[in-house]
Amino acid sequence: MTTRExxxxxxxxxxxxxxxxxxxxxxxxxxxxxxxxxxxxxLIGLYSLGIVLDxxxxxxxxxxxxxxxxxxxxxxxxxxxxxxxxxxAVMRQQLxxxxxxxxxxxxxxxxxxxxxxxxxxxxxxxxxxxxxAPYPDASYVENRAGAIYLEADDVELLDQAYDRLxxxxxxPDESAGMISALMKK
Numbered sequence: 001m002t003t004r005e006x007x008x009x010x011x012x013x014x015x016x017x018x019x020x021x022x023x024x025x026x027x028x029x030x031x032x033x034x035x036x037x038x039x040x041x042x043l044i045g046l047y048s049l050g051i052v053l054d055x056x057x058x059x060x061x062x063x064x065x066x067x068x069x070x071x072x073x074x075x076x077x078x079x080x081x082x083x084x085x086x087x088x089a090v091m092r093q094q095l096x097x098x099x100x101x102x103x104x105x106x107x108x109x110x111x112x113x114x115x116x117x118x119x120x121x122x123x124x125x126x127x128x129x130x131x132x133a134p135y136p137d138a139s140y141v142e143n144r145a146g147a148i149y150l151e152a153d154d155v156e157l158l159d160q161a162y163d164r165l166x167x168x169x170x171x172p173d174e175s176a177g178m179i180s181a182l183m184k185k
Contacts, residue, residue: 011057070106075165077112077119081182095183102176110169111178119168120161128158 084091102109112119126141136152137159150158170178 011053014053016054071108072106073108073110075110075112075162075169077121078114078178081111081179092183095179099176099179099183102172102179108172109175109179110166110172111175112165112169113178116168120164126158126161128155128162 137155
């Protein structure tokens, strides 16, 4: 182990110890309400110090991926962009924000137009979370009764539905044009 790796390991270890001590100490202080107030601030400080140390160690190790944000691929139906929620001014702000987000390299928005007709997500929305190995992909499906969470092989059907939606959705440039036009209405 190099000196740098040793330093990173020690910083991370001290950070984790501080976080654990702060968290468990805080819980103990809360359970003993008579002393809860006296110990709350120092324990929160210790917990916070642990977080700072862990983030510093992870940044030094190159595993804190602030420079590589998560990708977001979104296919909203045209109706979601046209439905007035909060009034025209609020909708213009929302559409403006969506256009601004679309300029980011990790964000892709492709509108599913009315002309697509019946589509693969008529029964509701869903989200797919693609994970890196060894973690399985996961998904979240909304319905009238609540939500369903799926993992691994069960996500494949939603991947196929997403691909079908993508094949009928507008491209990113066409979607930006439609959103811009909707802002002017």
